[in-house]
Amino acid sequence: MIEYWAESEPEKFRTFYGEFGPLFKSGLNSDFANRDRITELLRFHSTRTDDSKASKDAETASKGEDTSEKSTASKGEDTSEKSTASKGEEKSEKSAASEQQDKEAGSNALADMVSLKTYVARMADTQKEIYYLSGDSLEELKRDPKLEYFCKKDIEVLLLADPVDAFVVPGIGSYREKPLKSIEKADLDLDDDPDEEEKSDRLTGEALDRLFAVFKEEAGDRVEDVVASRRLVDSAVTLTIGKEGLDSHLERMMKMMDQETGTSRRVLEINPSHPVIRNMSRMQEAGSDETVRLMARQLYDGARLLQGELESPGEFVSRMTRVMELATKRKDS
The missing domain is CATH 1.10.287 (Helix Hairpins)
Incomplete structure (x- = not known):
C-alpha cells in the first residue's frame, strides 16, 4: 500500500510520511525482513532541496x-x-x-525531499559515495562549513535533520553498491585540484607547519590532529571526526539520553588559502606570537561553537573582545 502511494498517489504518501516518518524509518533497525523495501521509501532533504x-x-x-x-x-x-x-x-x-x-x-x-534512488540517478559518474550530514535543523546544516567544497563542486549532500536519521542512516551501509558516507569524516576521498589563483594564495611548507604547531598547542589533546583542509572554501577552520570517531550529532544525542560514549577527539582542518590564516603566518614571522596564539584559540573555539561543543561561551566572548582590541589598537601606542 505505502509503495503504491509513493508511486501513484504522492500526496497520500507525503501525508503518511509527514505524520509517521520517524516511526517508519525506525523500522530499518527492527523489521529486517522488509529492510530493503523500507530503504526504497526513505526520503531526505538535500542541498538541492528547494524549500x-x-x-x-x-x-x-x-x-x-x-x-x-x-x-x-x-x-x-x-x-x-x-x-x-x-x-x-x-x-x-x-x-x-x-x-x-x-x-x-x-x-x-x-x-522536495529526495529518495536514495533519485540521489544515485543524478550522481556524476566520478562520484563513488552517497554523502550526508546530520544536525539539529536544516538551517544549521545549510550553514555548516563542511558543505563548502560540495556546493562548489555541485555535489549533492543529504541533510539529516530528523533526530531518528542519526541512528538509522549510518546502519544502511550502502545503497546500490554506493557507500553512505558522512561528510564529517576526516578521511573523505576528495578531489583536491585548486586553480592557479588558489595555488598562489595557499600557505605551504614550513610556514604552514609552524602555524599548525600553534594550533596543536592551543587545542591540546582535544584534537587528534591538525591538517590542511581540502573541503573548506570560504571558512578558515572546521572540525571533522577521525575514522573511528562517532558522528558529532549522534554523540550529542547519546549524551542527552544518558548513554555514555566518551568524547571522540576531532581533527582540526585549516584552510591554507584563507586570508586570516595567511595573515596569522605573517604575524608569526613578525614575532607577534601572543596575538597569533589568541587568534588560533579563538578560531578553534569558533569551530567548537558551530559543532555545539563549546562549554565556555563567556571565555569565548572575552577572548573575542581582546582580539578586537588588538585589531583596533593604534600602531604608535
Whole structure:
C-alpha cells in the first residue's frame, strides 16, 4: 500500500510520511525482513532541496488570509453583539488557517525531499559515495562549513535533520553498491585540484607547519590532529571526526539520553588559502606570537561553537573582545 502511494498517489504518501516518518524509518533497525523495501521509501532533504518556494507560498497565503479576515471583521462590526461574535469567529478561522498553512508548508517541503534512488540517478559518474550530514535543523546544516567544497563542486549532500536519521542512516551501509558516507569524516576521498589563483594564495611548507604547531598547542589533546583542509572554501577552520570517531550529532544525542560514549577527539582542518590564516603566518614571522596564539584559540573555539561543543561561551566572548582590541589598537601606542 505505502509503495503504491509513493508511486501513484504522492500526496497520500507525503501525508503518511509527514505524520509517521520517524516511526517508519525506525523500522530499518527492527523489521529486517522488509529492510530493503523500507530503504526504497526513505526520503531526505538535500542541498538541492528547494524549500524556499514552500516558505514563500505559505507567507503569501498568510498575508492573503490576514487581509480577508480583517475585511470580514470590519464589515461585521454593526453591533456590539455581532462584533463579539465576529472576534470569536476570527480566532477560530485564524487558528484553522494557521493549521492549514502548516500542513501545506510541510507537504510542499516533503515534495522536495529526495529518495536514495533519485540521489544515485543524478550522481556524476566520478562520484563513488552517497554523502550526508546530520544536525539539529536544516538551517544549521545549510550553514555548516563542511558543505563548502560540495556546493562548489555541485555535489549533492543529504541533510539529516530528523533526530531518528542519526541512528538509522549510518546502519544502511550502502545503497546500490554506493557507500553512505558522512561528510564529517576526516578521511573523505576528495578531489583536491585548486586553480592557479588558489595555488598562489595557499600557505605551504614550513610556514604552514609552524602555524599548525600553534594550533596543536592551543587545542591540546582535544584534537587528534591538525591538517590542511581540502573541503573548506570560504571558512578558515572546521572540525571533522577521525575514522573511528562517532558522528558529532549522534554523540550529542547519546549524551542527552544518558548513554555514555566518551568524547571522540576531532581533527582540526585549516584552510591554507584563507586570508586570516595567511595573515596569522605573517604575524608569526613578525614575532607577534601572543596575538597569533589568541587568534588560533579563538578560531578553534569558533569551530567548537558551530559543532555545539563549546562549554565556555563567556571565555569565548572575552577572548573575542581582546582580539578586537588588538585589531583596533593604534600602531604608535
